[in-house]
Amino acid sequence: xxxxxxxxxxxxxxxxxxxxxxxxxxxxxxxxxxxxxxxxxxxxxxxxxxxxxxxxxxxxxxxxxxxxxxxxxxxxxxxxxxxxxxxxxxxxxxxxxxxxxxxxxxxxxxxxxxxxxxxxxxxxxxxxxxxxxxxxxxxxxxxxxxxxxxxxxxxxxxxxxxxxxxxxxxxxxxxxxxxxxxxxxxxxxxxxxxxxxxxxxxxxxxxxxxxxxxxxxxxxxxxxxxxxxxxxxxxxxxxxxxxxxxxxxxxxxxxxxxxxxxxxxxxxxxxxxxxxxxxxxxxxxxxxxxxxxxxxxxxxxxxxxxxxxxxxxxxxxxxxxxxxxxxxxxxxxxxxxxxxxxxxxxxxxxxxxxxxxxxxxxxxxxxxxxxxxxxxxxxxxxxxxxxxxxxxxxxxxxxxxxxxxxxxxxxxxxxxxxxxxxxxxxxxxxxxxxxxxxxxxxxxxxxxxxxxxxxxxxxxxxxxxxxxxxxxxxxxxxxxxxxxxxxxxxxx
Amino acid sequence: xxxxxxxxxxxxxxxxxxxxxxxxxxxxxxxxxxxxxxxxxxxxxxxxxxxxxxxxxxxxxxxxxxxxxxxxxxxxxxxxxxxxxxxxxxxxxxxxxxxxxxxxxxxxxxxxxxxxxxxxxxxxxxxxxxxxxxxxxxxxxxxxxxxxxxxxxxxxxxxxxxxxxxxxxxxxxxxxxxxxxxxxxxxxxxxxxxxxxxxxxxxxxxxxxxxxxxxxxxxxxxxxxxxxxxxxxxxxxxxxxxxxxxxxxxxxxxxxxxxxxxxxxxxxxxxxxxxxxxxxxxxxxxxxxxxxxxxxxxxxxxxxxxxxxxxxxxxxxxxxxxxxxxxxxxxxxxxxxxxxxxxxxxxxxxxxxxxxxxxxxxxxxxxxxxxxxxxxxxxxxxxxxxxxxxxxxxxxxxxxxxxxxxxxxxxxxxxxxxxxxxxxxxxxxxxxxxxxxxxxxxxxxxxxxxxxxxxxxxxxxxxxxxxxxxxxxxxxxxxxxxxxxxxxxxxxxxx
Numbered sequence: 002x003x004x005x006x007x008x009x010x011x012x013x014x015x016x017x018x019x020x021x022x023x024x025x026x027x028x029x030x031x032x033x034x035x036x037x038x039x040x041x042x043x044x045x046x047x048x049x050x051x052x053x054x055x056x057x058x059x060x061x062x063x064x065x066x067x068x069x070x071x072x073x074x075x076x077x078x079x080x081x082x083x084x085x086x087x088x089x090x091x092x093x094x095x096x097x098x099x100x101x102x103x104x105x106x107x108x109x110x111x112x113x114x115x116x117x118x119x120x121x122x123x124x125x126x127x128x129x130x131x132x133x134x135x136x137x138x139x140x141x142x143x144x145x146x147x148x149x150x151x152x153x154x155x156x157x158x159x160x161x162x163x164x165x166x167x168x169x170x171x172x173x174x175x176x177x178x179x180x181x182x183x184x185x186x187x188x189x190x191x192x193x194x195x196x197x198x199x200x201x202x203x204x205x206x207x208x209x210x211x212x213x214x215x216x217x218x219x220x221x222x223x224x225x226x227x228x229x230x231x232x233x234x235x236x237x238x239x240x241x242x243x244x245x246x247x248x249x250x251x252x253x254x255x256x257x258x259x260x261x262x263x264x265x266x267x268x269x270x271x272x273x274x275x276x277x278x279x280x281x282x283x284x285x286x287x288x289x290x291x292x293x294x295x296x297x298x299x300x301x302x303x304x305x306x307x308x309x310x311x312x313x314x315x316x317x318x319x320x321x322x323x324x325x326x327x328x329x330x331x332x333x334x335x336x337x338x339x340x341x342x343x344x345x346x347x348x349x350x351x352x353x354x355x356x357x358x359x360x361x362x363x364x365x366x367x368x369x370x371x372x373x374x375x376x377x378x379x380x381x382x383x384x385x386x387x388x389x390x391x392x393x394x395x396x397x398x399x400x401x402x403x404x405x406x407x408x409x410x411x412x413x414x415x416x417x418x419x420x421x422x423x424x425x426x427x428x429x430x431x432x433x434x435x436x437x438x439x440x441x442x443x444x445x446x447x448x449x450x451x452x453x454x455x456x457x458x459x460x461x462x463x464x465x466x467x468x469x470x471x472x473x474x475x476x477x478x479x480x481x482x483x484x485x486x487x488x489x490x491x492x493x
Numbered sequence: 494x495x496x497x498x499x500x501x502x503x504x505x506x507x508x509x510x511x512x513x514x515x516x517x518x519x520x521x522x523x524x525x526x527x528x529x530x531x532x533x534x535x536x537x538x539x540x541x542x543x544x545x546x547x548x549x550x551x552x553x554x555x556x557x558x559x560x561x562x563x564x565x566x567x568x569x570x571x572x573x574x575x576x577x578x579x580x581x582x583x584x585x586x587x588x589x590x591x592x593x594x595x596x597x598x599x600x601x602x603x604x605x606x607x608x609x610x611x612x613x614x615x616x617x618x619x620x621x622x623x624x625x626x627x628x629x630x631x632x633x634x635x636x637x638x639x640x641x642x643x644x645x646x647x648x649x650x651x652x653x654x655x656x657x658x659x660x661x662x663x664x665x666x667x668x669x670x671x672x673x674x675x676x677x678x679x680x681x682x683x684x685x686x687x688x689x690x691x692x693x694x695x696x697x698x699x700x701x702x703x704x705x706x707x708x709x710x711x712x713x714x715x716x717x718x719x720x721x722x723x724x725x726x727x728x729x730x731x732x733x734x735x736x737x738x739x740x741x742x743x744x745x746x747x748x749x750x751x752x753x754x755x756x757x758x759x760x761x762x763x764x765x766x767x768x769x770x771x772x773x774x775x776x777x778x779x780x781x782x783x784x785x786x787x788x789x790x791x792x793x794x795x796x797x798x799x800x801x802x803x804x805x806x807x808x809x810x811x812x813x814x815x816x817x818x819x820x821x822x823x824x825x826x827x828x829x830x831x832x833x834x835x836x837x838x839x840x841x842x843x844x845x846x847x848x849x850x851x852x853x854x855x856x857x858x859x860x861x862x863x864x865x866x867x868x869x870x871x872x873x874x875x876x877x878x879x880x881x882x883x884x885x886x887x888x889x890x891x892x893x894x895x896x897x898x899x900x901x902x903x904x905x906x907x908x909x910x911x912x913x914x915x916x917x918x919x920x921x922x923x924x925x926x927x928x929x930x931x932x933x934x935x936x937x938x939x940x941x942x943x944x945x946x947x948x949x950x951x952x953x954x955x956x957x958x959x960x961x962x963x964x965x966x967x968x969x970x971x972x973x974x975x976x977x978x979x980x981x982x983x984x985x986x987x988x
Binding site: 020067068069070071072109112134137138141142144145148149152153159160163164167168171172175176178179182183185186 | 867868871875882887888889893894897898900901904905907912915916919920922923926927930933934937938970971972975976979
């Protein structure tokens with residue numbers, strides 16, 4: 002079994018064991034098995050880092066075995082500089098989520114932990130798949146555990162949120178399915194991505210495929226105006242669900258653009274680039290403004306996620322080195338930062354059972370350690386230099402300025418909004434005099450929460466101060482991708 | 494003079510028939526409430542028949558027997574094998590249910606089921622219009638009686654009457670269509686009819702007239718719009734064990750019959766019947782899915798879901814012949830076959846859970862009855878969830894590959910209209926996802942109304958777990974069954 006298969010199936014196997022472990026009277030064993038499972042799953046991904054060759058743009062750790070011969074579908078896995086960090090990020094966030102749910106989840110613990118472990122394996126599968134149908138299977142299968150996570154452990158309006166999440170994203174993916182089947186027939190019976198990359202397609206067909214992909218990936222990212230499911234879902238999802246959703250699941254969409262839309266339909270991508278840039282700028286500016294007026298912390302961070310992901314799609318569709326790399330870096334950074342933001346809200350919610358900003362005030366007085374972490378994550382969310390949030394946004398803005406000054410200018414001005422809503426929230430929640438009795442009774446974070454926060458803080462700082470390992474890995478692959486997109490695929 | 498080869502070809506049928514008669518007699522001496530001995534004997538018979546059919550099927554030989562009256566080929570034998578297993582599973586799930594409802598006072602549940610299965614066998618392997626018709630009548634007559642098995646139950650009796658009247662009408666349609674074809678081609682033998690049509694010397698109008706009636710008859714049996722009216726009422730009204738007997742294995746037989754009549758008999762007329770099936774498919778997908786959304790009764794919901802699922806099966810059948818070209822026929826028909834098989838598998842699992850939750854004096858029929866099942870029994874809730882996700886076509890479950898295969902057949906036909914049809918079909922399955930998800934929502938997100946544990950006999954538990962596991966396994970490794978369907982259909986088209 003190859004390293005990638007191991008990375009995918011280890012968490013899934015542990016997840017199945019957890020599901021079989023039974024009921025809540027063994028909650029303690031379940032938690033430890035889950036933690037061990039998550040740690041082992043992280044450990045098996047680490048050798049990837051050691052063995053990955055930065056210089057090569059080719060797929061590495063390739064595994065290829067026939068899966069469904071009748072449709073020529075292969076179990077084809079591989080990793081390149083674009084997907085590399087997401088595998089590690091997913092495994093890392095998975096550990097954090099297990100720690101975050103430790104004492105908080107008391108009912109059906111085995112199902113909760115099992116769902117997250119299985120989900121993590123499936124998401125790693127999405128990033129590794131090099132076969133269109135394999136990708137789709139992993140991509141869609143993630144809906145099942147997430148639907149259950151939101152619906153079982155979610156807030157008061159969880160059922161609405163669970164259905165909205167499932168049906169909204171399924172609607173997009175079904176068009177993706179038709180497009181994949183169409184490509185299969187066009188390419189003479191292959192689901193292999195490499196074959197699709199070199200497949201000439203007429204302008205109309207490319208447009209059709211581009212928008213079918215768009216339907217699936219834009220909903221997942223989510224881009225304005227199909228982002229409306231995200232705030233509803235984030236608000237109702239349990240803390241762990243929100244963290245995974247923001248940190249990894251949104252990246253599946255953005256990753257899809259890089260892996261599918263751009264290289265398979267490059268001419269359509271160029272033709273519709275301004276459309277995509279327009280939507281991204283609306284996300285960055287308008288959704289940033291929307292975030293500012295939110296009363297609910299989770300909603301605010303959800304809107305800020307949409308705005309941050311706007312930077313990612315903006316970076317992809319300006320077709321230069323800085324933009325694409327910046328977009329990927331932003332995805333990784335956002336994975337750490339948004340995960341941390343949602344977990345911070347979770348820490349408060351567990352104590353006060355409210356997400357409303359107005360219910361807090363002066364938290365720093367009673368929870369100084371926690372407030373320090375929260376400050377760091379807020380700063381990272383604003384994109385302060387020295388934190389992870391800065392690197393990606395800065396690269397995208399530089400790339401955008403190179404592409405067109407005014408696009409870069411607009412994107413850069415949005416940083417101000419980002420700083421405004423994040424810092425304003427921080428001020429209202431953490432600073433000032435103690436707001437009410439709930440806040441007065443708060444106890445500071447315990448060792449478990451400290452560990453979780455510290456791990457994320459280390460990641461955020463490391464990536465902010467020394468982003469080179471992150472960018473080094475992706476350089477060759479990004480250059481290769483850009484070269485690929487630059488060549489027209491229109492039939493002569 | 495009956496030759497030996499003919500006898501070998503129908504060997505399983507002979508065993509089945511002889512054993513059914515024997516079991517009917519034997520049952521007279523059985524006095525226990527759950528009819529354990531009859532049950533055991535029935536299971537043994539079915540197991541032997543299933544193994545025989547599997548052996549015949551993997552042997553891969555095509556034998557015409559009794560002067561071309563019946564054919565034993567790979568496709569038919571696999572369908573018969575799966576139908577036998579489906580009947581076995583149905584009886585395992587249904588026996589405790591039937592016992593609690595005074596339906597096991599006699600052993601009719603078993604003997605009638607066996608006769609129904611024999612009818613399916615004849616339908617699947619008939620190579621002559623009248624033989625197929627006879628098989629169909631044997632199946633449906635047994636089914637009418639099965640539905641009315643609770644004779645003191647008003648709803649079930651009403652369902653039986655409704656089923657009988659509409660079923661008789663459909664049989665009439667079919668027979669009428671067959672007589673037209675007989676008039677036009679001068680033969681009831683499917684191979685001869687095919688040859689006569691292929692010459693092109695037969696009056697086209699008469700043929701099309703005949704095809705219309707045959708398609709209408711088949712549509713009744715498959716339960717597709719606008720001939721679907723009986724499905725919801727019969728599904729809801731019949732005792733649940735019988736609902737499964739009607740909604741499970743016979744779908745395989747109906748598919749087999751459709752293949753024999755339309756493909757083997759009338760492939761040159763594909764351009765005509767494909768158009769008809771297309772209209773039926775669109776109607777079924779639309780009405781089945783939309784109507785299912787409104788249902789609160791789970792049996793009725795599954796009835797409408799069946800209608801929409803059969804619409805998908807038809808989609809596969811219409812993609813076989815493109816511009817008079819039969820190159821993609823094997824691909825298209827085998828995708829439909831795969832679809833039917835996975836559909837039956839999931840239907841068995843979902844009805845198995847419904848039957849399990851029904852207790853003495855309590856029918857677990859409302860969707861609300863599933864509330865909080867996950868807290869009462871995570872295992873059975875999991876099996877039901879797997880079936881629902883599979884019916885909704887979510888990977889990595891068997892139902893997804895069925896939809897993938899059919900959609901692929903549509904897109905591969907290269908007909909732009911079919912591409913839109915594929916988009917339409919996926920949009921409809923999005924609506925479908927809603928009502929399947931609702932069942933899962935009730936099981937997982939709602940609080941239970943009763944805390945009682947779900948008890949199941951060992952046989953039910955084992956079979957249900959295997960059934961659920963198979964849906965997942967077929968989802969992870971669907972290649973084998975797909976290849977099997979492709980192989981079987983390819984062989985059928987070749988002869």
